[in-house]
Amino acid sequence: MYAAVVRSYQESPKFEAIDLPEPSGAHDAVVDVLAAGLHPRVRSQADGSHYASRGELPLVPGIDGVGRLPDGRTVYFAAPDTAFGSMAERTVIDVRLSVPLPEGADPVQIAAAMNPAMSSWVALRRRIAFRPGQSVLVLGATGNSGQMAVRIAKLLGAGRVIGAGRDPERLRALRAIGADETVSLAGDPETAARRVGEAAAEVDVVLDYLWGKPAELAMVPLLKRRSDRSRALTWIQIGSVAGPEAAVPSAALRSANFRLLGSGQGSVTTAGYMAELPALVDAIADGRLSVNAVPVPLADVADVWGTPAGAGQRIVFVPTRGAGA
Incomplete structure (x- = not known):
């Protein structure tokens, strides 16, 4: 499968083939990624400057996204704290760190606005x-x-x-x-x-x-x-x-x-974050909160990574199945 891959903190991620890790935990599941936002937090993850950086390479960046579970449910998920994030055609999630999306919710808008x-x-x-x-x-x-x-x-x-x-x-x-x-x-x-x-x-x-x-x-x-x-x-x-x-x-x-x-990662428990997600998803899905989301094929990650989005915009990578095959 294909993903955005960081092999050096001094270089932008490249779109290349990589093996998907095997699910190992009792609550792990493989999702088809539908959308993953390019947030400032993701940029700092990819260049190693974030305070929570693990210093582990290669790295597939991405801290959250929208994916489809094997049973067909569409969920917003927070990526587990591993070196394999959400900017891939598929990824492994902990289903306890996910919430189902309402019927008709736009995956790109959810991926852009949640962070x-x-x-x-x-x-x-x-x-x-x-x-x-x-x-x-x-x-x-x-x-x-x-x-x-x-x-x-x-x-x-x-x-x-x-x-x-x-x-x-x-x-x-x-x-x-x-x-x-x-x-x-x-x-x-x-x-x-x-x-x-x-x-x-x-x-x-x-x-x-x-x-x-x-x-x-x-x-x-x-x-x-x-x-x-x-x-x-x-x-x-x-x-x-x-x-x-x-x-x-x-x-x-x-x-x-x-x-x-x-307020940030570590000052609020994971359970505290998860308790807030359903209400926040609903507020975005029904239009009370929105951002100007710009969908970009994941295959173009190297071309757009270093280019800031326009005012009020949030880039969202959308994997294309089989790209580069």
């Missing part, structure tokens, strides 16, 4: 006791996951959502998907941080996809402007597009009721 949606969905549903009516700042709202976070915060009942990001066109578009206010992060970083403080001082939750300097600079201006510093503010660190490190000022932790935590 960017999962980060904010799980953060608000599993990392905190989020209550309808609370307000949310999405830091990095012009990225794909940040845009989805705006939608999800509203879907889960946020009373007010503020989106902060650099891209002016995508920032303007946030209004149409639920943002009540937007803040530009363009220009001088300290000036941008003050704008965040002015606009978002009264939020209850920050969903942070940036980290790095933007987060570091925004914390104190945001906290200083709160009308009641004893009212809880929870900062959830999800992504690190702007850098892997941020110096957290000690004053931020002492001078306000400020809680800083992360």
Whole structure:
């Protein structure tokens, strides 16, 4: 069979023949892969830079996908923690890490949307006791996951959502998907941080996809402007597009009721993730959440891997049976 195969972290995956591992666990099953999304997490998996990288080569990348089980059921699955992922004509899954799709669900849309949606969905549903009516700042709202976070915060009942990001066109578009206010992060970083403080001082939750300097600079201006510093503010660190490190000022932790935590692989149990998947699948399948999915034949993986998708798009690889045979 054929798959996208990484043999060096310095090179893009190549479409080539590879043996399918034999199912070995009591809950293992072989699925025909219908669609697998090219998420930022998958890119970092393929270049070895992700914090959960196993350092094992060769590697078939892909952390999730949509597949068809031998009994004909179509499922969304999270790939097991092995070196053989979802970007293949067939793969081995643990059926306990899968959920059936509703009748008529689009495999490409599910494969495109689940990963960017999962980060904010799980953060608000599993990392905190989020209550309808609370307000949310999405830091990095012009990225794909940040845009989805705006939608999800509203879907889960946020009373007010503020989106902060650099891209002016995508920032303007946030209004149409639920943002009540937007803040530009363009220009001088300290000036941008003050704008965040002015606009978002009264939020209850920050969903942070940036980290790095933007987060570091925004914390104190945001906290200083709160009308009641004893009212809880929870900062959830999800992504690190702007850098892997941020110096957290000690004053931020002492001078306000400020809680800083992360949400990602390891901070939520597998059971916790799986419990959220059916409701999230339903929200995507019925159109309440969506992304601009771009299906690409898996055989073209080497050609498109290094080319970023357009604004708001998510590339989804669709295996072609017998390609290259």
